[in-house]
Amino acid sequence: MPVRVDAEARRRHIVDAALRLIVRGGLAAATFRKVAAEADLNIGSVRHYFTDHESLVVAVATEVGDRMGRRLTRHPAPASGDRRAARRHLLAVLAELVPLDEERHRESIVLLEIVTASRIDPAFEPVVRQMAADLRQVLTDAVAATGTADPARAAAHLAALVSGLSLDAVTPHGTVDRATVLTVLEDHVGTL
Structure with missing residues (x-):
């Protein structure tokens, strides 16, 4: 059998x-x-x-995105009107997106590799664009709950901050440690 x-x-x-x-x-x-x-x-x-290397890499990128998505669902949005709770929620969302533990560190490396490859390999462009759109939407929604006047603009700043911190945390470019990543995020969220 x-x-x-x-x-x-x-x-x-x-x-x-x-x-x-x-x-x-x-x-x-x-x-x-x-x-x-x-x-x-x-x-x-x-x-x-x-069927090919590209389809395997896209599957890896999708899996990393799904893992992040599952972690994000553990942080439901707070009741509307509570700005302090909304800031804590935003910080929890941001913490799920940066390399603060080994799992998120590995995911950040994979995403960095795929985002970099998408510059010259058009097979990766759609999944990278979708990941960026998903990130902006998650951040926009979380920022909106804080009462920030322009949530989309603040989300764009946060997306850039997440990207930069992740790059610095997983490459010799910056050698930023986990405590610094959290401090930078907390400081930025405190300005909203």
């Missing part, structure tokens, strides 16, 4: 293997051969679920 494979679980397993490889060696490290070895599968199993 043939072994039954849970297709969705197998696909997630492959995506997780690719994610680990991207964290360790960038997008180029996530070849089908290396992903198959990392997942302890044969290369045909990887090809069964992904």
Whole structure:
């Protein structure tokens, strides 16, 4: 009798293997051969679920976005009118988007790799644009609850702040530590 494979679980397993490889060696490290070895599968199993490298990388980006989304749902918006609670909520949302622990650190590396690659590889552009739009919407909604006059503009500032802090936290560019990331976010939210 043939072994039954849970297709969705197998696909997630492959995506997780690719994610680990991207964290360790960038997008180029996530070849089908290396992903198959990392997942302890044969290369045909990887090809069964992904037609090419780009579709695998897009699946990794989507998984990272889904993980962030699941974490964000743990922070429901406060009752309207409570600006202090709204600022705490905004800070909690921001904390989910920056590399404050190992999971978010790995996710930030993957996103940075994919965003950078999207500059020259049009296959990644749609997923990167969608991630940026989702980020702006989440931040706009959270900022709006604080009573800020122009939530979209404040969200654009926060998106840039999140991007810059993430870049500095995961690359030698800035070597910003986690405490500094939180302090910068708290200081900025305090100005809203």
